[in-house]
Amino acid sequence: MILLIALLLTVGVVLMTYLVRPLLTTLRWRKEGKIKMKGIGLEPHWLLGSLHLVQVTEESFNFMESLLPLYPKIGQLWMGPFVWYLTLTHPHVLKPILATAEPKDELGYGFLRPWIGDGLLVSKGKKWHRNRHLLTRAFHFDILRGYTEIFNSCATTMLDKWVTMPQSAPVEMFKHVSLMTLDNMLLCTMSCTTNCQTDSKENRYIKAVFDLGEIVMNRMFNPLIHNDFVFYLTPMGRRFKGHCEYVHAFDEKIIQERKVLIKSSLESLTNDSKMHGEDSGNVELYKKATGKNLDFLDILLLTKDEDGKGLSDREIRDEVDTFLFEGHDTTASGISWAFYCLATYPDYQEKCREEVRRILGDKEFISWFVWLSSLQWFPTFVS
Incomplete structure (x- = not known):
C-alpha cells in the first residue's frame, strides 16, 4: 500500500510538473496576451x-x-x-x-538550431559576445572589397539568364534571386563553386539548403509539429534530419580540407612544421603565403581571441551554416521586394536608373573604392 501511494504521488508530481503546470502557465499567457492585445x-x-x-x-x-x-x-x-x-x-x-537585450525566442530559433547550430543568430550571452568579436575581422573593408568581383559575376549570370527568357512571360524572380544570393554566399564563405544558377542538374547541397528553409517556415505555422518528438516522426521531420546530416557532412569536409591547406601554406612560408599558437593564426601571414583574397572560412579558421584560442570545428560549422542561411535568404527577400517596389513605382525606378548611370558612367561594373577622410576610412561605391 505504501509503495502504491508513493507511486501515485510520483506520478502526480510528474504530471503536475510536465503537463498541468505548463498548461496553466500557457493558459495564463493566453489570457494576458488577449487582454494586452485587445x-x-x-x-x-x-x-x-x-x-x-x-x-x-x-x-x-x-x-x-x-x-x-x-x-x-x-x-x-x-x-x-x-x-x-x-x-x-x-x-x-x-x-x-x-x-x-531580451533573450531570443526559442520557439522560432529552436527550429533552426538542428541546422545552423549555436551560431551568432541563436547564441547568446558570453558565447555570442566572444564569437561576435572574433568574426569582426571577417567584415573589415579589406576583406569585403575582395568580394566585389564575386557580386558582379553572380549578378551577371542571373541577368544573362533573364535575357534569354521570353519577354512577354512572367518571371518568378525570388527563385532566381535566391539562387544568385546563395551562389554569392557559397563563393564568399567557402570559395565553393557550384554553378547553381546555370546547372540544369539539381545540386544536392543547394536543394538541401532551400528545403531546410522551407521546412522551418512550414513547421512554424503548424503547431501540431512544434514538438520535436512528433516532428521527427513525420516524413517532413525525417527529411529535415537527412538534409541536416548531409549539409553538416559537406561543411565539415570543406573545413578539414581548408585546415590542411592553411597549415601547409603557413609551413611552406616559414619552413617551420611546429607552428602553433598565435603564429599559426596570423591572417596576414596566410594572405601573404597564398596571395588570395581570404574568404569567410579562412577568417574563422585563423582568428584567435586574447588568450590565443580560436573557434572549434563545431563553432566554425555553425557560423558557416548560419551565414549561408542568413546571407542568402534575407538578402534575396530584400532584393525581391526592392524589385517589386521599383516595378510598382516607375518614377522611382527611373530615378534609380539615372543614379546608376551617373555613378557608372561608361563603366560596366561597380567596384569598391575606399577613400580617406580627415578622421577615418569610409566605404563608398564609385565607378
Whole structure:
C-alpha cells in the first residue's frame, strides 16, 4: 500500500510538473496576451488563432498587407490557441524593441538550431559576445572589397539568364534571386563553386539548403509539429534530419580540407612544421603565403581571441551554416521586394536608373573604392 501511494504521488508530481503546470502557465499567457492585445490587430480564433488566415503563401502575405492601413504600427499573430507574436510595421515601434537585450525566442530559433547550430543568430550571452568579436575581422573593408568581383559575376549570370527568357512571360524572380544570393554566399564563405544558377542538374547541397528553409517556415505555422518528438516522426521531420546530416557532412569536409591547406601554406612560408599558437593564426601571414583574397572560412579558421584560442570545428560549422542561411535568404527577400517596389513605382525606378548611370558612367561594373577622410576610412561605391 505504501509503495502504491508513493507511486501515485510520483506520478502526480510528474504530471503536475510536465503537463498541468505548463498548461496553466500557457493558459495564463493566453489570457494576458488577449487582454494586452485587445483592439490591436485581428481577434484570434479560439483554436486556430491566426492560422486560418495566415500561412506561408502569397495570398496570406497579400492579406497581411491589406491590414496595414487598419493597423499601421503594431498587430498580433497567433500560432494556434496559445503562442502569439507581435507584428511590428513601423520604425518608431521597432526601434525600442531592437535596442533591448531580451533573450531570443526559442520557439522560432529552436527550429533552426538542428541546422545552423549555436551560431551568432541563436547564441547568446558570453558565447555570442566572444564569437561576435572574433568574426569582426571577417567584415573589415579589406576583406569585403575582395568580394566585389564575386557580386558582379553572380549578378551577371542571373541577368544573362533573364535575357534569354521570353519577354512577354512572367518571371518568378525570388527563385532566381535566391539562387544568385546563395551562389554569392557559397563563393564568399567557402570559395565553393557550384554553378547553381546555370546547372540544369539539381545540386544536392543547394536543394538541401532551400528545403531546410522551407521546412522551418512550414513547421512554424503548424503547431501540431512544434514538438520535436512528433516532428521527427513525420516524413517532413525525417527529411529535415537527412538534409541536416548531409549539409553538416559537406561543411565539415570543406573545413578539414581548408585546415590542411592553411597549415601547409603557413609551413611552406616559414619552413617551420611546429607552428602553433598565435603564429599559426596570423591572417596576414596566410594572405601573404597564398596571395588570395581570404574568404569567410579562412577568417574563422585563423582568428584567435586574447588568450590565443580560436573557434572549434563545431563553432566554425555553425557560423558557416548560419551565414549561408542568413546571407542568402534575407538578402534575396530584400532584393525581391526592392524589385517589386521599383516595378510598382516607375518614377522611382527611373530615378534609380539615372543614379546608376551617373555613378557608372561608361563603366560596366561597380567596384569598391575606399577613400580617406580627415578622421577615418569610409566605404563608398564609385565607378
